[in-house]
Amino acid sequence: MLMAAFGNVCGNLPALRAVLDAVDKAGIHTIVNAGDSVVGGSHPNDVVDLLRERAIPSVQGTWDRRAVRFVRKRATLARRLPPAEFDALERTYDALHCEELEFLRGLPQQRVLTIEGLCVFLCHGAPGRPSDPLPEDADRVKLRRAREAANADIIVCGGAPAPSARTVDQALFVWPGPAADPQGQEAGYAVINTDSEPWQAQFLHVRY
Numbered sequence: 001m002l003m004a005a006f007g008n009v010c011g012n013l014p015a016l017r018a019v020l021d022a023v024d025k026a027g028i029h030t031i032v033n034a035g036d037s038v039v040g041g042s043h044p045n046d047v048v049d050l051l052r053e054r055a056i057p058s059v060q061g062t063w064d065r066r067a068v069r070f071v072r073k074r075a076t077l078a079r080r081l082p083p084a085e086f087d088a089l090e091r092t093y094d095a096l097h098c099e100e101l102e103f104l105r106g107l108p109q110q111r112v113l114t115i116e117g118l119c120v121f122l123c124h125g126a127p128g129r130p131s132d133p134l135p136e137d138a139d140r141v142k143l144r145r146a147r148e149a150a151n152a153d154i155i156v157c158g159g160a161p162a163p164s165a166r167t168v169d170q171a172l173f174v175w176p177g178p179a180a181d182p183q184g185q186e187a188g189y190a191v192i193n194t195d196s197e198p199w200q201a202q203f204l205h206v207r208y
Contacts, residue, residue: 001194002026002027002028002193003030003191003192004023004026004031004032005032005033005176005189005190005192006032006033006034006176006188007159007176007179008035008036008158008177009033009036009179010039010063010178011038011040011041011092012047012180012187013043013046014208015180015208016047016050016179017208018206019179019189021206022204022206026191030115033059034058034061034124034157035064035158035159036062036063036064036159037051037061037064037104038092038096039063039092040092041180044095045095045097052103057111059107059109059111059122060108061158061159062131065109067093068101070090070093071093109130110123110130111123118154118194119154120152121150123156124157125157126157127146127155133159133160134146134157136166136175137164143166143173147173152171153194154172154192155172155174156192157175158176159175163175163177163188165190165201167198167199176188185208186206187205187207187208188204188205189203189206190203
């Protein structure tokens with residue numbers, strides 16, 4: 001099985017298009033999105049529409065969740081977030097249409113997929129604790145607990161600042177890293193290969 005995984009699109013439509021074009025050219029049909037899809041960039045509605053159009057299995061990331069709860073949690077978010085981050089969140093919320101907000105609101109924080117007989121656990125945070133990040137440099141004990149909570153063959157986690165992969169108790173953990181490059185030059189994604197022995201995750205970048 002070949003599976004492409006990405007996360008942290010952050011409203012960057014050109015980055016998302018670049019990733020999907022590269023995946024399509026490689027002939028990879030299985031794609032997952034580890035969340036944080038809209039906050040930060042100038043095309044949140046277009047990003048959501050493309051995810052929906054392609055029917056890409058997605059989860060709700062931390063910033064997605066903040067966006068859909070913005071009105072109810074505005075005062076709390078204003079106190080807790082740095083001004084620049086709060087302003088980016090407010091701009092995204094103001095830009096999002098009702099239909100796109102409802103799509104984000106309806107996304108699960110974690111989901112389980114069965115693909116070619118393998119169990120794939122998709123989350124933005126840690127399995128069983130979706131609001132908490134699972135760092136790529138977490139100790140082995142923490143990863144074993146995450147492995148037990150997910151009970152999956154492949155565990156894809158979003159939110160990491162850089163791509164990484166680790167194998168723990170025969171489960172492959174993959175952090176795709178951010179799809180959107182803050183400098184606006186490259187888009188990143190992971191390709192997971194279970195036809196190899198051992199399973200591998202390759203991290204690729206495409207210019208846009």
